[in-house]
Amino acid sequence: MSRMLKLIQNEQGKIFIRKSTWIMYIILAVLILGSALLTNSLDGLKSEYDEDNWREELKQENAQLQKETEEYEDFEEYNNSVIAKNNYYLENDIQPAPYTAWTFVDENISLLSIVSLLTIIIAAGIVANEFRWGTIKLLLIRPISRSGILLSKYITVLLFALYTALFALVLMWIFGAIFFGIGDWNPSIVVEGEDGFKTISLIANIFTSFGFKLVNLVMMATFAFMISAVFRNSSLAIGVAIFLMMGASSIVSFFADKEWAKYILFAHTDLSQYMDGNFLMLEDNTMGFSIAVLVVYYAIFMLLSWIVFTKRDVAGQ
Amino acid sequence: MSSAAMELVNLKKTIGKKEIIKGLSFSIPKGEVFGFIGPNGAGKTTTIRMMVGLMSITEGDVLIQGNSIKSNFKDAVREVGAIVENPEMYPFLTGWQNLKHYARMMPGVTKERIHEVVKFIGLEKAINEKVGRYSLGMRQRLGIAQALLHNPSVLILDEPTNGLDPAGIREIRDHIRKLAQEENVAIIISSHLLSEIEQMCDRIGVIKNGEIIKIQNVGEETDNEEVIHHIEVTPMDKAMKILNENFQLESIELDGNLSFRCKKEQVPEVVKSLVENDCDIYQVNVAKGTLEDQFFELIGENTIE
Numbered sequence: 001m002s003r004m005l006k007l008i009q010n011e012q013g014k015i016f017i018r019k020s021t022w023i024m025y026i027i028l029a030v031l032i033l034g035s036a037l038l039t040n041s042l043d044g045l046k047s048e049y050d051e052d053n054w055r056e057e058l059k060q061e062n063a064q065l066q067k068e069t070e071e072y073e074d075f076e077e078y079n080n081s082v083i084a085k086n087n088y089y090l091e092n093d094i095q096p097a098p099y100t101a102w103t104f105v106d107e108n109i110s111l112l113s114i115v116s117l118l119t120i121i122i123a124a125g126i127v128a129n130e131f132r133w134g135t136i137k138l139l140l141i142r143p144i145s146r147s148g149i150l151l152s153k154y155i156t157v158l159l160f161a162l163y164t165a166l167f168a169l170v171l172m173w174i175f176g177a178i179f180f181g182i183g184d185w186n187p188s189i190v191v192e193g194e195d196g197f198k199t200i201s202l203i204a205n206i207f208t209s210f211g212f213k214l215v216n217l218v219m220m221a222t223f224a225f226m227i228s229a230v231f232r233n234s235s236l237a238i239g240v241a242i243f244l245m246m247g248a249s250s251i252v253s254f255f256a257d258k259e260w261a262k263y264i265l266f267a268h269t270d271l272s273q274y275m276d277g278n279f280l281m282l283e284d285n286t287m288g289f290s291i292a293v294l295v296v297y298y299a300i301f302m303l304l305s306w307i308v309f310t311k312r313d314v315a316g317q
Numbered sequence: 318m319s320s321a322a323m324e325l326v327n328l329k330k331t332i333g334k335k336e337i338i339k340g341l342s343f344s345i346p347k348g349e350v351f352g353f354i355g356p357n358g359a360g361k362t363t364t365i366r367m368m369v370g371l372m373s374i375t376e377g378d379v380l381i382q383g384n385s386i387k388s389n390f391k392d393a394v395r396e397v398g399a400i401v402e403n404p405e406m407y408p409f410l411t412g413w414q415n416l417k418h419y420a421r422m423m424p425g426v427t428k429e430r431i432h433e434v435v436k437f438i439g440l441e442k443a444i445n446e447k448v449g450r451y452s453l454g455m456r457q458r459l460g461i462a463q464a465l466l467h468n469p470s471v472l473i474l475d476e477p478t479n480g481l482d483p484a485g486i487r488e489i490r491d492h493i494r495k496l497a498q499e500e501n502v503a504i505i506i507s508s509h510l511l512s513e514i515e516q517m518c519d520r521i522g523v524i525k526n527g528e529i530i531k532i533q534n535v536g537e538e539t540d541n542e543e544v545i546h547h548i549e550v551t552p553m554d555k556a557m558k559i560l561n562e563n564f565q566l567e568s569i570e571l572d573g574n575l576s577f578r579c580k581k582e583q584v585p586e587v588v589k590s591l592v593e594n595d596c597d598i599y600q601v602n603v604a605k606g607t608l609e610d611q612f613f614e615l616i617g618e619n620t621i622e
Contacts, residue, residue, distance in 0.1 A: 003422075003424075006422070007421070007422065009421065010418050013418070014410075014418075017409055017410060017414075018409055133407060134402070134403060134405030135406065137401045138401075138405070138406075138419065139422075140371060141369045141370065141371065141397065141401070142394065142422040142423055143390075143391040143392070143394050143395040143422075143424070144391070145390070145391070313366070313372040313373055314366065314371040315366070315372065
């Protein structure tokens, strides 16, 4: 066990001693900061509601949206949902929560896709680079099984994904706190569920989204890791994984009418589709089926990585 | 049998339908330096890769201190230190960090041991520099250091003098002899530099097309075989006559020297006789490089089949 910890220490060291890793973190931070600046500059996104006249403001907002819809029909769907939400506030006499760090995190949770990107780059390189550097030979002639080496690398990828995601989350909150304030420590928001609007805890909502994002993150990382271990080529692993990640929803919608579309991995990687107020990737998706599909794909990725890495000869380039 | 540090038992490797290694069998005792030579594509590197478990073995086995690399990989490989092909290290780590990295992968390698190895291989000055800035010779040394960390009983070095300057080559050669003699390490050196092998090894195996075609002890032939000697002597024709009449030796004039074939034990008598007959001797040489001649005789051309 202590040997495994040392192997993981080695792998972590090799990731963080390289400048490229730190540049990735800087890019991540800059993008989060940019998002915060953008939100800050667009007043409409973070409208404040005064204690006294928030009812008036909501009514005014509704009227304005109504007018906008008449002019531009494209906005109808979105505007109507905002109007419906505003009406819910008015009917139940709830003052809309102010825009705070929590709101910022909740609205920008999709920035975690950048973490997926970074994790893919790390996962794609962690096996393939050893082959590229030629160091794989020195790595595999130690009294450690090949499975042990591969496991240490896989755990390293998962750890990287986890703390990079946490880093992004914390950074979002910090930038949010700087620009929009912390506000209430247990804020709530109104979301549209299956049976109309309801009030839920914002923090709970953030962590649910975060959990679902982690599932996606682990699947993409495992996929890139598998390509890396099987083909021993990091560019291929990065390219294929990023292409599939970016094109996931287009791929699913392109094949949506096919019977086998429900077996496509990307129809299921985003489990947040089952959260209130979100659209399903495929009409008859259920959470249980999605989890089953994810488990099967995960098992296939792991098996392929392990079998190929432990069995194949390490020959010259 | 038990003194063999490494033993190859009818080792075979087939890739596709092609038999790359066709049944190698030999053993290397502790403390021996074994030279492994052959032309490109003969199967040297494939054999070495099988010895350390990087490639699977189609048939036969490799035993290291009696442990099979196939069925008991961990115990077998624990006794091996190796450089396979080039000494490739992490370029973004320093020499020290590289060694530390590999030390973490093996039980019982202390910080003191790393210092000891670095000192032994003469890399103290450069050890805290990034390997990316190392010359090939420095990387070669670091490669050897890495292979020695865990006190292996078998050391496998692929072209260890590659990229070293003459002084470095001599130094590495001394290290290798010292490891074999003092630490009783069995050392396998693959090389195409025959002169190197000749000076470093106790025994040489010649491989061609996946087969060992000859295993020979180095230095053995000079004692009881006839070897060509060159003598710089004046007057030449008088000396030639003495050799012919007193020793029945055929001699010819070659580049201002008198060349003839005789056993080593005859040389003192020949010299004595020449001196007694007022011939002036400037130098006596033994024609070396016999191994190289033999090598090309065995291998023929340096072809890949």
